Amino acid sequence: MLKVKLFQTIPNPLQLNIECIPGELHALVGPSGSGKTTALRTIAGLNDAHTGKIECNDQLWFEANEISGVSTSLSPAERSCGFLFQQYALFPHLTALENVCIPLYNSVPRLGDRKKLAQQWLERMGIGELANRMPNQLSGGQQQRVALARALARSPKILLLDEPFSAIDAPTRQGLYKTLAELRKDLNIPILLVTHDLREADLLADRITVIDQGVGLQTAPPQVLFERPRNSRVAELVGISNKFEGIFSSGKLIWDGCERVFDVIDKGKIPPNTPVAWVIPAEGLSLHAEASKLTMQASVEHISALGQIAVIQLRTVDGNHVITWEASAAEVKRLGLESGKVTHLEMNGSKIHIMPLRPINDPRRFSN
Known part of the structure; x- marks a missing residue:
């Protein structure tokens, strides 16, 4: 289980208290600049909060308070997060297979074993035949699948998705929705999805947290959120x-x-x-x-x-x-x-x- 309780005042305010159990997809929604991506980056260790605590599977990843400051802060590598960025972040000079091999260098010493495991993930994403193509030879949806394979290659403890479907067309998006649904069953890890699309959150998420100006306003299942918003600001943000x-x-x-x-x-x-x-x-x-x-x-x-x-x-x-x-x-x-x-x-x-x-x-x- 992922447990996040954060309070950050600088440089970007962030007040968030969420939990995500294995196999659950938890969506973070809110207007542009509301702090959704900051929340993911803080969980992954790319940002530090002012005070708070982050735990995953009973392992303490981060802890800080007003009196003693930061007492625990694991590096991004130590936190074992799979992070899928909005713009894919593939290495343009490496093939699809080589991109997926990148996170395996420390955990899988032999090159042949790395390539075998990377190929298996590409097959799982339905693009095994594209292993030797460069990123510029792939469509947006294919690049996204390579990036997802890379994020999952080292068996992370959680998966963080930062607006992963925003730059692809509707038919491709539907295919990725299906892939993600299938992966949820097999991976059984917490998944956090940042999205600006409420329909997408309603379709995919078990629970949704609405964020505004860095503050988590309400966490609820989609039906509860849309029918019984906590206050008028939540109702406004979810488009009632x-x-x-x-x-x-x-x-x-x-x-x-x-x-x-x-x-x-x-x-x-x-x-x-x-x-x-x-x-x-x-x-x-x-x-x-x-x-x-x-x-x-x-x-x-x-x-x-x-x-x-x-x-x-x-x-x-x-x-x-x-x-x-x-x-x-x-x-x-x-x-x-x-x-x-x-x-x-x-x-x-x-x-x-x-x-x-x-x-x-x-x-x-x-x-x-």
């Missing part, structure tokens, strides 16, 4: 479109500017009459052709067709709020939806998730 504000008091939510009051789950953590942010997932929304006591009027402002899926932008008559709803093309046709038409929106209060309302420059947004 239906995020609003209101006043919450003892299980009652008043939507700003609306007469509507929703009955929502009260966990007893928010004082009465507190301004809050709130979100509602897609399954909490439905449209109806006829009005009822559960619906509110909304006009259709825009419909974007994406194949068999349509994204509908609605504006409520009460409160003038914009809501995004997704539906199949068949559902749009059944309801007769078109721009300018007034329809009837139902919002399921039991699906509403309430969060603390924190402005972007309020440090309290990092807390619950």
Whole structure:
């Protein structure tokens, strides 16, 4: 198991507390410059934190505190990390096979044994026939597979992936997703993935940590993260479109500017009459052709067709709020939806998730 608890103030802030068990893929997501790559480099030993602790398989890799400073800091070689860089970092003057041999020099003395093991990893990546090609003779996806083979060649204790799929086309990316999924079963080591693509994190990761300005804001499985973000900043960063504000008091939510009051789950953590942010997932929304006591009027402002899926932008008559709803093309046709038409929106209060309302420059947004 990998355990990371870091606090760093210079040169780049980093406050992170994560665990990753063998076989788990843990994604780090956040905006550019948020500290995702800094976190990987610190775990690998390429950066030092100000204070904190890094452990892997009960071996202490790094420890430092305010009083005594750094007491333990293993070198990158001693930490045994497989690191896959965003730009591959292949040696341009070496063949694919020779690149994979590089990390084996200290652990496998005989050249013939190194080449044999490197060839096996290239075969495992599905590119064994490309062993004698130079990097400039390989496609982006092939270079990525060589780099992955090199990262895994010496059987590392953890695998660190720094936006490994960002520079390759969609079909190639899908093939690498499959390769990574197969490797996870066999390697049984912690895998940390840095990505800016939330869909990718949702597809691949068992858990996701959202990082903003060097601070880990929330760690959760993808479904929990997207449905129940910890605070409004997390909701913003994970791209939840239906995020609003209101006043919450003892299980009652008043939507700003609306007469509507929703009955929502009260966990007893928010004082009465507190301004809050709130979100509602897609399954909490439905449209109806006829009005009822559960619906509110909304006009259709825009419909974007994406194949068999349509994204509908609605504006409520009460409160003038914009809501995004997704539906199949068949559902749009059944309801007769078109721009300018007034329809009837139902919002399921039991699906509403309430969060603390924190402005972007309020440090309290990092807390619950």
